[in-house]
Amino acid sequence: MIVAKRAPVKPRVRSPVSGEAVPLEDEIRGLIEVGTSGVVRILGPQGSGKTVALEHLAAILPCESKVTLLDEPELSDVTKLLGPGLVVLVSSSLPSPAGSSNYWLLPWNEDDLIEYLLAAHKEACSSVMACLRAATDRSWPEGIPELWRIVLDQMACDESVLSPKAALRRYLETQLKGDEERELARTFCLNSVKGYQSGLGEYPVRLVERGCKEVVLRALRHRPVQILVAAERIAGDLRAGGNCKYLIGSIPVELVREVATDVASDQKALDHLQALLAAADRNLHAMAASILHATHTGWEPEAVPDPSLGGQVVGRQRLPALAGAYLDHAEWPGIDLELAEISGADLSCANLKEAKLDGAVAWKANFSHAVLRGASLQKFSAAQACLAHADLSRVRATEAVFDGADLERAEVRGASLESASFEGANLAKANFTRADLSLTNLIDAKIDETDFSGVNFDEACLTLLELRRAYLADARFVAADLTRCNLEYIELSGANFERADFEDALLTGSHMPQANFNKANLRRTGLAEINWERADLRGADLRGATFHLGSSRSGLVMSPIASEGSRTGFYTDDFEEQDFKAPEEIRKANLRGADLRGAKITDVDFYLVDLRDALYDPEQERHFRRCGAILKARA
Incomplete structure (x- = not known):
């Protein structure tokens, strides 16, 4: 009713x-x-x-x-x-x-708090609001009216209560008077926060049997209260040297921080956390490390004797297992984390400058905004990790794995990434200027506005990449795999593509004067409207390539006969225009001054391709003349 x-x-x-x-x-x-x-x-x-x-x-x-x-x-x-x-x-x-x-219904804001105090505790309104404005935990009740009423009532009635958390603790102390009731409440809150459902409903029943009021039970069902009460349970166990098995797996980060606040000045609790890190049960390590880190007492992970060997092998040490640990904002420049297990760990905004992470496993770890400048990441495994906005400049990451990782807007300048893998990674707007990406796998990587200026792509796998979306000034591609890449309308003066594989790539409208395509595979490439003046095409394989939009080589004329379009009148008008127009006005592609000696050009249609001043073999010249190439100006 x-x-x-x-x-x-x-x-x-x-x-x-x-x-x-x-x-x-x-x-x-x-x-x-x-x-x-x-x-x-x-x-x-x-x-x-x-x-x-x-x-x-x-x-x-x-x-x-x-x-x-x-x-x-x-x-x-x-x-x-x-x-x-x-x-x-x-x-x-x-x-x-x-x-x-x-x-x-909207959560309470400061105006609502004042309205409540004026209605319920008018004489204490000014002093309570002054305490709240000075409290570091003033946002803790999260605007929940039911909790704020408890907090404001406690603060108004007791001037020694100076903050929301202190008010809630005082309230629970007065309502849960026996040790058994408090232990039931702490276990209920801890299990709720951990997500345990089995047997969870029995705790409220047992509390009611011991005289717990409904209003107290309602308070215990709020997550901010559960975090606070669960933290008291964990902190108490750490002080008493308990086994803390509930730390196995994961606990919420807000609970980690609350526990850390409770134990930061308690040496017994800190010592027990260190003991848990050295324990044989490595499942306890991540959360113990997280709490130690959150105490801001200067803790850093370090290798300890491996307890699984019973202390029998001298010198055998291991780092604690840090997979899933909360280690954000860590200040660990130069730290040795070789072979560390940090998959799923949060290292966002961490300072790992010049750290050693060789062989570390960091699958799905979070390094967003972290500083790894100059770090050693040899054989580092960071598949699906987040490195967005991270500083990876000058890292040494030979054979590192970043498959599916997010490196959007990351700084990777001058990094050594030979034989690394970025398959399916997000590299959008990242800066790889002057990095070594030789032998690197970039299949299916997202490279929108990525800066690859001055990058070494020698023998790298760049299959299917939309390279036209990236910045490639002064990059080199010796023996690189560029099959089915899109380089349409790209501008790369003097680029080195010696022995590169361009098979089935799109190069329409590309501007690459003086580029080196020596012995490159250009089979079945689209070369319409290219400007490759003075390019080196010696020994290149051009078979199946087309210099014409809408030619038989692009599929619009269904004929296996080379030059079928030009032979049947498609280009007759263009050809006759040579008598009164400059070559620049009618040419289909520009290879003026290019060196084609030794290039494989069987069945390639060079109709109206500008070959003035080009170097070619006598047999090639006969082919060019048959095709109707522009070998000299006629107008």
């Missing part, structure tokens, strides 16, 4: 019209005034004050308003009441009826 009762703080919702925070009662009154019928749902998370909102409406709306208020009704109850007038309800289980209006 809904009891009419004015709320000390008017429930506020987001206006569906203006988007501004407005009193719920104003919205409901507006609907009544225009004669709106139907269902209005009040929505919000646990503790947001949905029932309080209904009680407030019951107190302020006139009886003749024809508004029905329902708290967690059955579907049949709602169906019966549909008709003229409004039905305002709160339900955590019923689906929204068609045409219903939804109003989300």
Whole structure:
């Protein structure tokens, strides 16, 4: 049954019209005034004050308003009441009826806190607000009205309580008076935070049996409270030297930080964390390390004797297992993490300048915004890791694996990445200027606006890449695999593609004067409108390449006969224009001054390809003349 009762703080919702925070009662009154019928749902998370909102409406709306208020009704109850007038309800289980209006209750802000204090503790309003503004944890209750009421009541009644967390602790101390009740509450909160469902419901039942009030149980169901209480349990166990088996796997990062705050100045707890890091059960290591790191006491991981060997092998040491650890913002320049297990670890914003991570396994680790400048990453395995915005300049990462990793906007200038793999990686807007990517695998990498200026791509695998999207000035590609790449309209003066494989690549409109294609494989490439003046094509394989858009070589004329388009009149008008137009106006491609000696050109149509001043063999010259190439100006 809904009891009419004015709320000390008017429930506020987001206006569906203006988007501004407005009193719920104003919205409901507006609907009544225009004669709106139907269902209005009040929505919000646990503790947001949905029932309080209904009680407030019951107190302020006139009886003749024809508004029905329902708290967690059955579907049949709602169906019966549909008709003229409004039905305002709160339900955590019923689906929204068609045409219903939804109003989300807003979390409390500072104005709401003041409104509550003026209504409930007017004389303490000023002092409580001063304490809150000075408190470092003032955002802790996350705007939840149910928690804020507890906090404000405690702070108003006891001047020694100076912060929200201290207020909640004081409240629970007064409500859970026995050791057994407190242990039940701590275990319930820890299991809830860990996500354990089995047997979780028995704890509230046992607490009620021991006299725990419903209002306390509601408080214990809020995640901020569960984090606080669970941290007390863990901190107590660390001080007592407990086995802490619940640290196996993972606990939420906010719980790690809360525990660290509790134990940062407790040497017994810190010593026990160090003991857990040296324990044979490596499943405990990651969370123990996370707590130590979060204490900000200067902890760094270091190798210890391997307990699995029973101390029998002298000199055999291992780093703790750090997979999944929370190590963000670590200040570890020059640290030795060779062969470290850090898959899934959070090292975002960490300072690992000149660190040693050779052979480390960092699958799905987070290095976003981290500094690894000058680090050694030989055979480093970081598949699917996040290195967005990271500084990897001058790293030594021979044979490192970054498959599927995110390196968007990363700084990789001057890095040594020989034989590394970036298959499927996101390299968009990354800076690889002057890096060594020889023998590197870049298949399916995303390279939008990536800066590869001055990069060494010798023998690298660049298959299928949209290279035209990247910056390639002064890059070299000796013996690189460029099959099926897209280099259309790219500008690369003097580039070195000696022995590179371009088979089936698109090079239409590319501007590469004086480029070196010596012994390159250019089979079946699209070469229309290219400008390769004075290029070195000695020994290059051009078989199957086409210099013409819309020629038989591009598939528009279904004929196996080379030059079929030009022989049947497709280009007759263009050919005759040589008598009165300059070659630059009619040519299909520019190879002027190029060196084609020894190039394989069987069946390649050089019709109107500008070969003035080019070097070629006598047999090649006969082929060029038959095709109608431009060997000298006629106009």
